[in-house]
Amino acid sequence: MKTTISQVHKHVGEEVTIGAWLANKRSSGKIAFLQLRDGTGFIQGVVVKAEVDEETFALAKSMTQESSLYVTGTVSEDSRSPFGYELQVKSLELIHEAVDYPITPKEHGPEFLLDHRHLWLRSKRQHAIMKIRNEIIRSTYEFFNTHGYTKIDPPILTGSSAEGTTELFHTKYFEEDAYLSQSGQLYMEAAAMAFGKVFSFGPTFRAEKSKTRRHLIEFWMIEPEMAFMDHEDNLEVQEQYVSHVIQSVLENCKLELQALERDTTQLEKIQAPFPRITYGDAIKLLKEKGFDDIEWGDDFGAPHETAIAESYDKPVFITHFPLDIKAFYMKPDPENPDVALCADLIAPEGYGEIIGGSQRIDDLDLMKQRYAEHELGEDAYKWYLELRQYGSVPHSGFGLGLERTVAWITGTEHVRETIPFPRLLNRLYP
Numbered sequence: 488m489k490t491t492i493s494q495v496h497k498h499v500g501e502e503v504t505i506g507a508w509l510a511n512k513r514s515s516g517k518i519a520f521l522q523l524r525d526g527t528g529f530i531q532g533v534v535v536k537a538e539v540d541e542e543t544f545a546l547a548k549s550m551t552q553e554s555s556l557y558v559t560g561t562v563s564e565d566s567r568s569p570f571g572y573e574l575q576v577k578s579l580e581l582i583h584e585a586v587d588y589p590i591t592p593k594e595h596g597p598e599f600l601l602d603h604r605h606l607w608l609r610s611k612r613q614h615a616i617m618k619i620r621n622e623i624i625r626s627t628y629e630f631f632n633t634h635g636y637t638k639i640d641p642p643i644l645t646g647s648s649a650e651g652t653t654e655l656f657h658t659k660y661f662e663e664d665a666y667l668s669q670s671g672q673l674y675m676e677a678a679a680m681a682f683g684k685v686f687s688f689g690p691t692f693r694a695e696k697s698k699t700r701r702h703l704i705e706f707w708m709i710e711p712e713m714a715f716m717d718h719e720d721n722l723e724v725q726e727q728y729v730s731h732v733i734q735s736v737l738e739n740c741k742l743e744l745q746a747l748e749r750d751t752t753q754l755e756k757i758q759a760p761f762p763r764i765t766y767g768d769a770i771k772l773l774k775e776k777g778f779d780d781i782e783w784g785d786d787f788g789a790p791h792e793t794a795i796a797e798s799y800d801k802p803v804f805i806t807h808f809p810l811d812i813k814a815f816y817m818k819p820d821p822e823n824p825d826v827a828l829c830a831d832l833i834a835p836e837g838y839g840e841i842i843g844g845s846q847r848i849d850d851l852d853l854m855k856q857r858y859a860e861h862e863l864g865e866d867a868y869k870w871y872l873e874l875r876q877y878g879s880v881p882h883s884g885f886g887l888g889l890e891r892t893v894a895w896i897t898g899t900e901h902v903r904e905t906i907p908f909p910r911l912l913n914r915l916y917p
């Protein structure tokens with residue numbers, strides 16, 4: 488019977504056939520150990536010379552790395568492997584013999600691996616990262632679908648900027664100018680006025696000349712937007728959502744976390760509520776930690792975020808940033824109009840900002856004033872201003888960067904490994 492590696496636990500003692508690739512192998516004169524993968528998982532196939540025909544044993548010994556095959560054998564339990572099962576091979580059928588697979592079990596440098604990303608995805612570590620990415624996406628939909636949100640898809644080709652004009656990718660749209668979306672937020676605000684609570688999940692683009700371990704040119708963002716919710720309500724949604732995602736990964740990706748050697752005790756602590764610190768207090772904390780140069784009004788860089796996060800073992804909200812260093816749409820705090828009703832959520836263990844969010848300006852005149860201050864032409868945003876003209880309500884939302892979240896949960900140093908085909912400053916291949 489044909490099955491997959493993920494299903495072998497249902498067939499202990501039975502003979503099964505699996506379509507697979509040869510990830511690695513070891514052999515001696517009498518026995519061969521085949522490390523097999525089929526996309527659903529990894530399993531060891533044991534070929535004993537005395538128990539198979541000559542042809543099968545010869546094939547097991549000669550088969551090259553990444554050759555594809557049908558393998559038939561009996562499933563047995565194997566307490567020594569973390570996976571728990573093994574295949575006692577009866578016969579092998581070669582589908583295609585691979586030639587000189589470039590990624591060998593030895594170490595390769597990151598540029599070499601990125602040049603071979605289309606093949607690198609097959610390796611155990613990359614497989615585990617992508618499976619966890621998938622579980623984060625699955626549990627995201629689960630969370631928002633069970634909390635009354637409607638998924639709405641904002642456009643990717645847009646006529647104006649959502650976050651600031653310096654990071655836009657420009658393209659022609661017939662006779663007009665168009666830009667690739669940096670954020671779906673403005674459209675999600677329109678959607679929130681139509682559906683109450685909404686969320687989006689899609690690619691976003693930033694023409695940033697940043698070459699850090701946290702920056703991609705193309706990344707995926709989850710952007711919820713909620714009518715009748717203020718700054719405090721917004722933070723509560725975020726901490727519940729992030730906790731749900733972490734707990735889902737812990738529950739459903741045990742083998743993957745193990746393959747990555749992730750210290751899960753750090754993740755187990757991630758339960759709402761999360762601590763909050765104001766920007767002003769964060770500046771004080773940084774000064775105490777020896778950042779003498781930082782002054783009120785400065786934006787935080789990676790070292791600052793890491794230093795703040797070190798004081799907590801959960802993600803921490805930094806709230807009430809100066810209005811001047813944040814986006815035009817953020818609502819000023821009525822009690823102190825120099826700061827915004829906003830928060831960045833900083834992940835523990837040095838992974839940096841994973842969420843940016845805020846309560847939005849709902850007053851038409853104030854929004855127009857902010858447009859003038861930011862020198863944004865009102866024409867392109869006419870529709871956005873109209874949202875403040877017809878039954879404007881308090882509303883809030885946020886954007887979670889998927890790749891930074893994957894990096895944190897999987898314990899991956901650089902975001903380039905957290906997306907199937909990374910787009911980096913110097914990389915558009917493969």
Ligand code: 4AD
Pocket residue numbers: 649650669670671672693695701702703704706708710711840841842843844845884885886887888889890891902
């Ligand atoms: O803080 P950002 O720029 O916020 C927005 O775009 C808002 N409009 C979101 C909203 O309120 N709906 O981006 C949100 C998150 C960041 O916290 C970070 O996790 C991620 O997106 N991010 C990036 N991830 C990878 N590479 C980049 N270049 C990123 N820029 C932002």
Ligand code: MG
Pocket residue numbers: 831840842843
């Ligand atoms: Mg931000």
